[in-house]
């Protein structure tokens with residue numbers, strides 16, 4: 001679709017703009033605003049690839065003003081003051097934008113060097129929110145709490161069509177009036193009103209406002225609800241919304257012009273750019289940013305996972321030979337006349353295949369559409385522990401096949417700290433490995449295409465439910481991986497966040513899988529490797545291995561990325577045999593009789609309510625706009641039933657109890673991201689019923705995120721008949737009760753759709769502004785779109801609000817890099833992300849969230865990715881529980897460590913805003929846990 005064009009706007013040539021980011025999570029949305037003013041020209045000249053995806057031909061793409069060469073975002077706390085001053089002195093930039101952000105403009109800690117920057121800049125400056133407050137503080141104004149705290153709400157902003165508002169169309173105020181009437185309505189022309197979004201807790205005071213240095217060009221009348229009194233306090237009635245310097249080219253806006261719900265954001269930016277253009281003497285064009293200035297921006301750093309530590313090793317891995325890993329597939333017919341469901345296939349397969357490394361079942365249960373799913377058995381697993389920066393590979397002896405019983409071996413390596421201070425990290429290392437593997441799977445033609453820059457993917461409305469996993473990685477990024485993904489994050493000096501020998505990321509490689517497509521047919525997929533005979537090698541020890549690239553390290557261990565022809569044949573035969581004789585169920589110890597254990601919350605209701613109170617206080621103080629507060633519900637697996645939940649490799653097979661529980665969970669809370677992962681050697685089993693997509697990426701680089709916000713329990717017949725009886729004050733008939741429940745359920749969904757607080761949450765954190773900004777940090781500026789805004793989706797047990805945001809990955813941003821840039825999922829942190837994450841660590845008492853709140857799913861050999869947000873999920877694991885371990889009195893008898901060693905957890909939480917009602921937030925947490933526990 002064509003980006004909006006503004007025929008009435010005189011868009012000037014784009015100046016070189018430095019956006020200083022004070023760690024807000026909306027800053028990148030300013031790029032979207034720029035791209036609406038400077039859309040790249042598009043033509044209809046497309047080429048389609050073998051998947052039917054259309055690409056714009058590179059030769060047709062002439063970009064008049066490529067904003068990626070003109071506008072950069074730089075984290076303010078990473079930019080040395082001297083570097084900044086040199087840019088100014090050497091005339092490397094034409095104007096500066098100061099971003100929004102958490103904290104206070106009158107506190108140096110929150111706005112490092114900013115007062116000096118404002119002092120020493122003679123160029124045009126635009127301050128947004130925190131940025132405007134800083135300009136005002138610099139001129140002598142004071143910062144106070146705003147009388148109307150509304151994060152993510154649209155407010156009417158009044159102005160006089162002057163200053164930054166001089167490009168706003170008068171038509172809005174004059175609509176419906178004849179031209180003579182318009183002539184006579186001078187007062188209407190004189191005062192205008194624009195709907196703009198506010199995200200501030202603080203505001204600039206009218207008292208001692210420096211009228212000699214700044215003028216106020218827009219304001220908002222607060223609806224105080226009080227009648228006029230003698231002692232009028234203007235700070236309580238009217239907030240300052242825009243300012244302009246009297247002697248200097250500085251402007252500021254208190255609202256967020258870049259928010260999706262702000263009207264006229266582009267006109268306001270255009271006005272600033274015009275003033276910049278005039279300031280510089282209206283040149284025909286501005287030069288491009290020089291390379292060393294572009295390099296200051298993290299958006300252009302870390303492409304392709306940064307520099308490998310040993311370049312030579314990396315290139316030899318991706319030699320442009322024929323594909324060394326060949327994708328292969330075979331679809332089975334339905335000889336029995338009936339298609340096997342995925343439960344039958346899974347149980348049938350695990351009955352036949354005893355895989356010590358575990359099982360993978362990407363289940364995807366839907367009550368609305370036919371279910372699709374993928375089942376696989378890993379050939380090796382990589383885990384990562386962030387506290388020690390250690391990677392462990394779990395693998396089988398290469399002289400035996402995956403189907404036979406044998407021991408799982410492990411080998412570890414550690415990332416060394418590099419002397420130049422630019423440490424490699426797991427995301428980058430894994431990403432480079434994935435890129436190398438992907439190239440080994442490409443044909444010559446595909447490799448050629450992948451080398452072409454800027455293929456613009458025009459359409460890719462693909463079927464949402466089609467399984468796209470062609471084999472490759474399946475696993476998760478745990479929440480603590482935030483330490484390597486969030487720019488500016490510093491590990492708390494005290495507290496156990498991410499501490500201990502935890503598994504913070506886990507990726508299992510699967511080269512043989514079987515998938516149920518929507519039509520009910522099963523397809524086996526495999527990755528065939530070159531047939532070479534390998535000597536089994538002894539795992540090398542830590543030290544030697546530091547900084548080795550993934551592929552050479554794994555090859556050194558003798559693991560196989562591809563299966564052999566024989567391995568493939570035996571896989572097909574096994575799948576056939578399950579399809580032919582689906583008389584399974586022997587693996588299910590007691591079908592249908594699994595009982596969920598009791599779970600105990602780590603916090604009391606009171607403690608959680610206190611946490612909410614702290615969240616609201618932080619929001620009030622301007623440190624966050626929304627915080628996703630969470631806690632964990634825990635059940636220690638008792639000694640008696642411990643055997644049943646065995647997760648160690650003593651038994652070769654899946655743990656029967658955990659599978660029973662999963663089979664129950666998938667029925668009770670069917671979810672699009674239902675998943676069962678059992679990795680005995682990693683000592684973790686995951687039973688998930690997540691409804692939420694974190695992100696999906698197609699091999700063509702289309703990326704989509706689908707955050708959820710707002711949760712209501714459903715009303716269901718017959719479960720809620722007592723509720724109906726209570727409402728009617730009598731016993732209803734069966735049909736009465738059924739239609740009452742149906743109507744009530746519909747009303748709850750509708751109410752959620754219309755709820756003011758939920759809509760604000762949606763707007764604010766995830767759905768639009770936060771997620772857009774996440775995508776904007778890895779996508780081409782003009783590609784980020786919101787095709788679905790705040791849609792109601794109904795699952796088995798809950799109604800939720802969902803929004804879809806899509807974009808096209810920038811050249812050179814690999815899929816792992818895209819995950820890294822958007823991690824952790826915004827729906828689990830709140831905004832701004834960095835500050836919110838750090839506040840939540842305190843409010844959640846420095847407990848590690850573990851797998852919960854992270855992202856789980858597949859990263860396919862062909863580059864396709866689909867990850868869910870790990871919520872509504874039971875984690876069964878070995879290790880030290882994060883809570884005070886001795887709460888349970890039965891632990892005291894010697895067996896303490898052993899017994900405390902295996903436990904189940906379910907994390908749950910909800911987003912807290914200023915408008916949150918603490919008790920209903922706690923209810924929401926319980927609703928979420930009940931959707932899992934039943």
Ligand SMILES: C=C(O[C@@H]1C=C(C(=O)O)C=C[C@H]1O)C(=O)O
Pocket residue numbers: 628630692707708709710711827828869871872907908909910911928
């Ligand atoms: C935190 C959880 O859920 C998140 C918070 C939601 C909300 O605030 O409404 C909804 C879905 C999730 O993004 C959870 O389920 O534990």
Ligand SMILES: NC(=O)CC[C@H](N)C(=O)O
Pocket residue numbers: 099100101102103104128129130131199200201202203621622623
């Ligand atoms: N969005 C913002 O920039 C907020 C600025 C400041 N922290 C406030 O709350 O007022």
